Amino acid sequence: MAIGSLARRKASTILSSRYLKYSFSLSRGYASGSDENDVVVIGGGPGGYVAAIKAAQLGLKTTCIEKRGTLGGTCLNVGCIPSKALLHSSHMYHEAQHSFASHGVKFSSVEVDLPAMMAQKDKAVAGLTRGIEGLFKKNKVNYVKGYGKFLSPSEVSVDTVEGGNTIVKGKNIIIATGSDVKSLPGLTIDEKRIVSSTGALALTEIPKKLVVIGAGYIGLEMGSVWARLGSEVTVVEFASDIVPTMDGEVRKQFQRSLEKQKMKFMLKTKVVSVDTVGDSVKLTLEPAAGGEQTTLEADVVLVSAGRVPFTSGLGLDKIGVETDKAGRILVNERFASNVPGVYAIGDVIPGPMLAHKAEEDGVACVEFIAGKEGHVDYDLVPGVCYTHPEVASVGKTEEQVKALGVDYRVGKFPFLANSRAKAIDDAEGIVKVIAEKGTDKILGVHIMSSNAGELIHEAVLAMNYGASSEDIARTCHAHPTMSEALKEAAMATYDKPIHM
Numbered sequence: 424m425a426i427g428s429l430a431r432r433k434a435s436t437i438l439s440s441r442y443l444k445y446s447f448s449l450s451r452g453y454a455s456g457s458d459e460n461d462v463v464v465i466g467g468g469p470g471g472y473v474a475a476i477k478a479a480q481l482g483l484k485t486t487c488i489e490k491r492g493t494l495g496g497t498c499l500n501v502g503c504i505p506s507k508a509l510l511h512s513s514h515m516y517h518e519a520q521h522s523f524a525s526h527g528v529k530f531s532s533v534e535v536d537l538p539a540m541m542a543q544k545d546k547a548v549a550g551l552t553r554g555i556e557g558l559f560k561k562n563k564v565n566y567v568k569g570y571g572k573f574l575s576p577s578e579v580s581v582d583t584v585e586g587g588n589t590i591v592k593g594k595n596i597i598i599a600t601g602s603d604v605k606s607l608p609g610l611t612i613d614e615k616r617i618v619s620s621t622g623a624l625a626l627t628e629i630p631k632k633l634v635v636i637g638a639g640y641i642g643l644e645m646g647s648v649w650a651r652l653g654s655e656v657t658v659v660e661f662a663s664d665i666v667p668t669m670d671g672e673v674r675k676q677f678q679r680s681l682e683k684q685k686m687k688f689m690l691k692t693k694v695v696s697v698d699t700v701g702d703s704v705k706l707t708l709e710p711a712a713g714g715e716q717t718t719l720e721a722d723v724v725l726v727s728a729g730r731v732p733f734t735s736g737l738g739l740d741k742i743g744v745e746t747d748k749a750g751r752i753l754v755n756e757r758f759a760s761n762v763p764g765v766y767a768i769g770d771v772i773p774g775p776m777l778a779h780k781a782e783e784d785g786v787a788c789v790e791f792i793a794g795k796e797g798h799v800d801y802d803l804v805p806g807v808c809y810t811h812p813e814v815a816s817v818g819k820t821e822e823q824v825k826a827l828g829v830d831y832r833v834g835k836f837p838f839l840a841n842s843r844a845k846a847i848d849d850a851e852g853i854v855k856v857i858a859e860k861g862t863d864k865i866l867g868v869h870i871m872s873s874n875a876g877e878l879i880h881e882a883v884l885a886m887n888y889g890a891s892s893e894d895i896a897r898t899c900h901a902h903p904t905m906s907e908a909l910k911e912a913a914m915a916t917y918d919k920p921i922h923m
């Protein structure tokens with residue numbers, strides 16, 4: 424099947440399962456000339472900048488408004504990119520300390536140069552954010568640096584970073600203002616002792632004791648960074664499990680692996696209060712179900728209990744854009760809000776808060792505006808936790824399949840039986856494939872391994888084309904590769920694996 428036809432098929436079928444709130448709202452068409460834009464995008468994150476570039480590529484006159492002074496949004500400036508830079512640097516330090524000797528590479532000593540590590544992270548961020556400015560120029564996207572607020576559904580007033588004000592007009596306006604950290608009642612984030620992910624990406628000293636509130640993606644990734652660099656890390660989680668959305672069997676192995684890396688977990692535990700006392704922070708905790716209170720001391724507390732949509736100062740009330748109780752902008756299958764000509768994408772609408780999902784939203788949204796078909800299948804958005812090992816997944820967990828009452832089979836393959844993983848002595852982890860029993864159609868794939876975030880895409884592609892586990896198993900995989908573990912797990916789903 425040609426790619427175009429897959430997109431059309433998906434546009435007509437899968438999108439109908441999204442957050443349908445409004446029936447069709449047609450875009451206002453194209454700008455005829457002068458200073459009016461076809462598309463104005465508020466927010467220059469992965470949703471906004473990608474939408475702006477795609478719109479310009481489709482021949483639409485486009486302006487992107489961004490308040491932070493650099494493009495790339497949360498992801499490039501204070502999210503995905505700096506966190507992955509620190510995860511990589513801290514992993515190298517950890518490997519040098521714990522693994523190099525067994526590979527015959529010896530040092531007399533190894534030490535952390537934190538300012539150099541932070542400088543490497545900042546260099547990566549600066550290069551990438553400047554790169555997007557270059558892409559804007561190349562694609563002729565007009566870039567306005569400043570804070571945008573609606574004057575009307577087709578006019579945005581921008582307080583520019585230079586201190587002036589300008590009005591930007593557009594036939595279609597896309598809100599891509601992203602999300603912000605969710606604070607907790609009675610707690611003030613000072614980004615020094617009580618930090619959000621932004622502060623945790625820029626600590627100037629390695630904390631002796633770090634307490635992380637929330638065992639989600641941010642808590643585990645940033646907890647891993649500082650644990651590798653020497654902090655004693657305790658993660659306090661309200662739910663009974665870490666990353667509650669993960670497949671249960673994989674999550675158990677993942678938690679054991681993090682515990683081996685000396686991260687401590689206090690599950691089913693609620694933070695009652697957090698108080699700064701001199702140079703340290705005191706946390707009062709209580710079992711989630713209620714009971715006796717305990718205390719915990721920390722040098723730094725990371726608040727990573729989720730993120731909330733960011734629409735502050737945008738003037739949504741003024742133009743009547745409807746939001747849900749969580750503050751997320753409600754859109755239809757074309758990303759149109761209830762106000763004609765006003766759209767929303769990315770973290771500010773319901774759905775997974777992920778950069779790649781925001782990008783897909785952005786492309787599909789402008790394709791719809793340009794009168795084409797777009798498609799985003801939220802059921803097939805992969806998720807990756809970039810710890811070591813990484814955990815990546817796509818589709819349904821075993822718990823979800825069970826709850827749906829579907830008859831299913833599970834095929835598993837451990838990396839301990841994978842030749843490449845053994846050759847490089849990095850064999851922790853597993854591949855788990857879940858397929859429908861009657862049809863063998865793959866319903867979910869869950870991978871824990873050092874490079875799970877790369878391996879998962881074979882499964883994402885397969886599932887986008889409705890593949891069976893046998894389709895993957897009968898596809899020739901190069902040897903020796905870690906991808907062969909997915910082939911073997913697929914074999915184990917409908918038949919028997921060879922190497923186990």
Ligand SMILES: Cc1cc2nc3c(=O)[nH]c(=O)nc-3n(C[C@H](O)[C@H](O)[C@H](O)COP(=O)(O)OP(=O)(O)OC[C@H]3O[C@@H](n4cnc5c(N)ncnc54)[C@H](O)[C@@H]3O)c2cc1C
Pocket residue numbers: 465466467468469470471488489490491495496497498499501502503504506569570571572599600601602620621641733735736737768769770771776777778779780781809
């Ligand atoms: C520490 C951390 C690590 C992460 N790691 C990953 C990861 O590895 N992979 C992944 O997929 N996701 C990751 N995420 C999530 C990812 O960053 C978000 O899902 C993604 O950035 C959302 O993109 P967006 O374009 O919707 O919003 P954002 O990236 O938040 O961008 C919105 C932009 O709009 C601007 N803005 C807001 N209001 C206005 C206004 N009124 N006028 C002008 N500009 C405005 C903001 O300044 C911001 O730059 C991470 C997040 C964090 C915090």
Ligand SMILES: NC(=O)c1ccc[n+]([C@@H]2O[C@H](COP(=O)([O-])OP(=O)(O)OC[C@H]3O[C@@H](n4cnc5c(N)ncnc54)[C@H](O)[C@@H]3O)[C@@H](O)[C@H]2O)c1
Pocket residue numbers: 607636637638639640641642644659660661662665666667692693694726727728729730775776777806807808809
């Ligand atoms: N690798 C990635 O893709 C990546 C990395 C970082 C962030 N992100 C995105 O950023 C968003 C925010 O990440 P996050 O880790 O802050 O949120 P999250 O939703 O992933 O996890 C928050 C965790 O905090 C727990 N929690 C909530 N309130 C609590 C409380 N009062 N006490 C103790 N625990 C509490 C929740 O049960 C949950 O497990 C996520 O939606 C995620 O998709 C993605």
